[in-house]
Amino acid sequence: MYHLAWFQGCGLPPWDHNIDGPFVGNVAREWATGENFSDLARALERGCFTFLLMEDTTQVDDHFGGTAEVALKRGFFSPKHDPFPMSLKMAMATKHIGFAPTISSSFYHPWAAARLLTTLDHLTAGRIGMNVVTSTQHNAAKNFGMDALPPKEVRYEVANEWCEVFRQLEDAWEEDALLIDYDTGYYADYRKVHTIDFKGKYYSSRGPLNHIPGPQRHVPMVEAGNSPAGRDLAAHYADALIGNCLTIAEMKELIADMETRVMGHRRNPDDFKVMFLCEPVVAETDDEAKRRHEKIMKARSEPPNIEWMRFYLDLVVPSIDFAKIDLEMTVAEFKKLTTDPQMVSIVDKIFRVPDETTFREVLATRGPMLDLGLIGSPETVARKMDEIMEEVGGGGFLFNAPAGRRAVVEICDGLCPALQRRGSIRTGYEHKTFRENLLAY
Ligand SMILES: Cc1cc2nc3c(=O)[nH]c(=O)nc-3n(C[C@H](O)[C@H](O)[C@H](O)COP(=O)(O)O)c2cc1C
Incomplete structure (x- = not known):
């Protein structure tokens, strides 16, 4: 399963x-x-x-x-x-x-x-x-x-x-910190609730949580x-x-x-x-799904999808203004535009195509x-x-x-x-x- x-x-x-x-x-x-x-x-x-x-x-x-x-x-x-x-x-x-x-x-x-x-x-x-x-x-x-x-x-x-x-x-509250003892009137045992006194390079926090x-x-x-x-x-x-x-x-x-x-x-x-x-x-049916898939693929080369793809890439790769990229540029030329490591991971897969592929072809055939x-x-x-x-x-x-x-x-x-x-x-x-x-x- x-x-x-x-x-x-x-x-x-x-x-x-x-x-x-x-x-x-x-x-x-x-x-x-x-x-x-x-x-x-x-x-x-x-x-x-x-x-x-x-x-x-x-x-x-x-x-x-x-x-x-x-x-x-x-x-x-x-x-x-x-x-x-x-x-x-x-x-x-x-x-x-x-x-x-x-x-x-x-x-x-x-x-x-x-x-x-x-x-x-x-x-x-x-x-x-x-x-x-x-x-x-x-x-x-x-x-x-x-x-x-x-x-x-x-x-x-x-x-x-x-x-x-x-x-x-x-973890600042120990497992048995909660007493809820009606006889003694103790809700929690203060000895079992700790500060964390974390001091790091980017964050510090005293703790504990008030919950x-x-x-x-x-x-x-x-x-x-x-x-x-x-x-x-x-x-x-x-x-x-x-x-x-x-x-x-x-x-x-x-x-x-x-x-x-x-x-x-x-x-x-x-x-x-x-x-x-x-x-x-x-x-x-399989045929109906195939037809629907073909329709989805066809819609990819239409202006609304090209716009969406450019927008999406722009969002995840902020070092490039994708609104300005020439759609006829080849992938080889495009890759020279940035060394942004963000490219390497999330977007890399979209651009794993032959170097001579145009930007338009990438947007029309591949998605995130x-x-x-x-x-x-x-x-x-x-x-x-x-x-x-x-x-x-x-x-x-x-x-x-x-x-x-x-x-x-x-x-x-x-x-x-x-x-x-x-x-x-x-x-x-x-x-x-x-x-x-x-x-x-
Ligand atoms: C399924 C999925 C969901 C994601 N959701 C978000 C999100 O909601 N907000 C966000 O800023 N990034 C989101 N990301 C981006 C990732 O968290 C991560 O920043 C991105 O993949 C780049 O990191 P990487 O180079 O380690 O892959 C998502 C990525 C994937 C694959």
């Missing part, structure tokens, strides 16, 4: 009938109530997803072309909800599924983060986790009083320290950076890594590497999951998310997913959110039951907490 997780932004969903198709509903007017996200969480719970990973960024983008026009015209990455209250709302609408809202170690002080997540751990009865990122946008950094983000290697150093403070704060440990004590952590520094951060502190892999060989390499790294941090590899990012195309060949009827996709897991031995898949509620139903009420019939995913939740459910198999 393996796990399913869902990747979802908490903002304006795809909303334009002209671009996103006829099944977007009225989300553009209604999304801010959050009810569509509660519906989503309920559907995912019906499909027995282990958790929902909630994307986050903290700016209205005006780096792309030097104006916020595209961001606000299309609703790219803003407006959006803060994922923390959003996760609470979704938890209130469900009973079992876990939530991993994104938090940036570059912007949030670990004490405030540990307090927030401990509170949410209590309020969700142990169903909260977190996706720790280091962020990529300089303009977001300016919202938090910084002039710019530090280089990536420094951001990962900061993230390691952030996780260390966070974990120490979670009792949550049901999970340690909030489960997911991480999605696949560079060596990202992998090592995950191996040290996280419970799951999201692998962004193009091939079976890459998946195997990632799993083997993570096993070595996890053991290097004196942890048991069985307590760590590697899950793979993918964007399946599920329809009633991969279908991994998962195209077909529920039965076909379920079989293909099984084949991948059998070959690589991973912990499961993270589905990038397909557009619209119809696709949610196709997955939760079509694909998930097909996977359950094959015995590939759970048919119910065995445990109460996110961590227990994640580590159940």
Whole structure:
């Protein structure tokens, strides 16, 4: 058995009938109530997803072309909800599924983060986790009083320290610190609640938290950076890594590497999951799914998608203004424009094409998310997913959110039951907490 997780932004969903198709509903007017996200969480719970990973960024983008026009015209990455209250709302609408809202170690002080997540751990009865990122946008950094983000290697150093403070704060109350003794009138034993007196290069914190440990004590952590520094951060502190892999060989390499790294941090590899990012195309029949996939591929060369891809690259590679890049430039010429290490990791896969390929061709044929060949009827996709897991031995898949509620139903009420019939995913939740459910198999 393996796990399913869902990747979802908490903002304006795809909303334009002209671009996103006829099944977007009225989300553009209604999304801010959050009810569509509660519906989503309920559907995912019906499909027995282990958790929902909630994307986050903290700016209205005006780096792309030097104006916020595209961001606000299309609703790219803003407006959006803060994922923390959003996760609470979704938890209130469900009973079992876990939530991993994104938090940036570059912007949030670990004490405030540990307090927030401990509170949410209590309020969700142990169903909260977190996706720790280091962020990529300089303009977001300016919202938090910084002039710019530090280089990536420094951001990962900061993230390691952030996780260390966070974990120490979670442990500042000993297991038996809570007395709740009505006879003596002692709520807690002050001798068992400690300061942490952490003084690092980037953060210092005295501690303890002014809150009792949550049901999970340690909030489960997911991480999605696949560079060596990202992998090592995950191996040290996280419970799951999201692998962004193009091939079976890459998946195997990632799993083997993570096993070595996890053991290097004196942890048991069985307590760590590697899950793979993918964007399946599920329809009633294989032919229908194939047609839909062809339509998706055709739409990639249309202006709205070219605009989206340029915007996306601009967001994750801030050293280049992608609005200005000549679409007829070759990949060889393009690669000379930057030595930004961000290129090497997240975007590298998009540009792994012959040097003479034009920028336009790249944007029209490749995207940040991969279908991994998962195209077909529920039965076909379920079989293909099984084949991948059998070959690589991973912990499961993270589905990038397909557009619209119809696709949610196709997955939760079509694909998930097909996977359950094959015995590939759970048919119910065995445990109460996110961590227990994640580590159940
Ligand atoms: C599935 C997935 C989800 C991510 N979610 C976010 C996010 O919500 N916010 C963010 O700033 N970065 C996000 N990232 C970016 C990663 O956290 C990481 O910064 C990026 O992959 C670059 O790090 P790397 O070079 O170690 O791969 C995500 C990446 C992936 C693959």
